[in-house]
Amino acid sequence: MDLDVLGAGPAYSDRPGSSGAAYLVREDDTSVLLDLGQGSFPRLAAALEPSTLSAVVVSHLHPDHFIDLVALRHYLRWQFKPSRRVRVIAPAGLTTRLDALHDEPGFTAAVLDVEDVAPGSVRIGALDVTAARVTHTADSHAYRVAPAGSDGPALVYSGDCGRAADLDPLIRPGDTLLVEVSFGPGPVVAGANHLDGPAVGALAARARVGCVLLTHLQMGYDEAATLESVRERYSGDIRLVAPGDRFTIAS
Ligand SMILES: [Zn+2]
Ligand SMILES: [Zn+2]
Numbered sequence: 001m002d003l004d005v006l007g008a009g010p011a012y013s014d015r016p017g018s019s020g021a022a023y024l025v026r027e028d029d030t031s032v033l034l035d036l037g038q039g040s041f042p043r044l045a046a047a048l049e050p051s052t053l054s055a056v057v058v059s060h061l062h063p064d065h066f067i068d069l070v071a072l073r074h075y076l077r078w079q080f081k082p083s084r085r086v087r088v089i090a091p092a093g094l095t096t097r098l099d100a101l102h103d104e105p106g107f108t109a110a111v112l113d114v115e116d117v118a119p120g121s122v123r124i125g126a127l128d129v130t131a132a133r134v135t136h137t138a139d140s141h142a143y144r145v146a147p148a149g150s151d152g153p154a155l156v157y158s159g160d161c162g163r164a165a166d167l168d169p170l171i172r173p174g175d176t177l178l179v180e181v182s183f184g185p186g187p188v189v190a191g192a193n194h195l196d197g198p199a200v201g202a203l204a205a206r207a208r209v210g211c212v213l214l215t216h217l218q219m220g221y222d223e224a225a226t227l228e229s230v231r232e233r234y235s236g237d238i239r240l241v242a243p244g245d246r247f248t249i250a251s
Contacts, residue, residue, distance in 0.1 A: 001026065001147060003155060004245075004246050005022075005213075005215075005244065005247075006043040009037065009064065019039030020037015020040050021034075022044060023178060025145050027126040028125070031053050035159070038063065038068060057129055076112070095109065118131065131143055134159060134160075135162040136159065140160060140161070141159060144157075153250060153251055155178060156179075164199045164202065168206075173208040174210040179203075179214060184223075184229070196229070197228075198233060200230050201229065213239050214230065215240075227240060
């Protein structure tokens with residue numbers, strides 16, 4: 001599988017070029033996009049023809065993870081005659097929120113085939129996508145993405161997650177763990193349902209992942225200190241990802 005990082009930002013950033021969560025996973029002719037946060041639609045369009053996406057899979061309904069579905073919707077509706085459609089798997093309520101943004105009933109359903117995510121696996125072309133609930137909003141999910149039918153190493157994406165142990169059921173030894181590290185070297189402020197480096201490092205070590213890809217680092221946290229806080233607990237490969245990064249995930 002190939003992983004393209006299209007956006008790796010948190011909810012906001014002062015860094016030019018930073019854009020919201022968007023991770024493109026491809027295997028053969030299948031392409032699954034994990035989240036589509038602010039500003040990432042142009043990078044999606046540069047990576048592949050957006051109307052050919054097999055599915056967009058949304059982790060939770062915070063705008064930094066789905067707001068560029070508005071751009072995708074307009075693109076599919078107006079760029080082609082007839083318009084084209086894309087499948088979207090998301091927490092319940094996505095359609096209502098997008099329709100409200102545009103103050104237009106039917107805005108979403110015009111071109112997006114939205115399904116509610118449910119815990120468990122769904123096969124999307126050449127990929128198996130498995131969802132597990134995580135502590136964040138009332139309806140937040142992490143995902144494991146693997147080649148269809150494969151027992152080998154795969155990709156696990158945390159979404160936003162306030163409890164590292166929620167990810168354990170999805171992870172197998174050797175996996176690539178794409179994980180939020182919102183609070184850098186820590187600590188996570190009281191009441192924030194996010195992770196920090198020490199929590200990620202402990203998770204990566206006990207789950208024996210193959211490598212750790214850190215993302216969603218909030219403004220004001222030092223990158224080197226963040227990496228070190230993970231490295232103190234986990235001895236494998238650790239990267240802080242950025243838009244344009246590409247990884248091959250062996251299975
Ligand atoms: Zn977020
Ligand atoms: Zn969030």
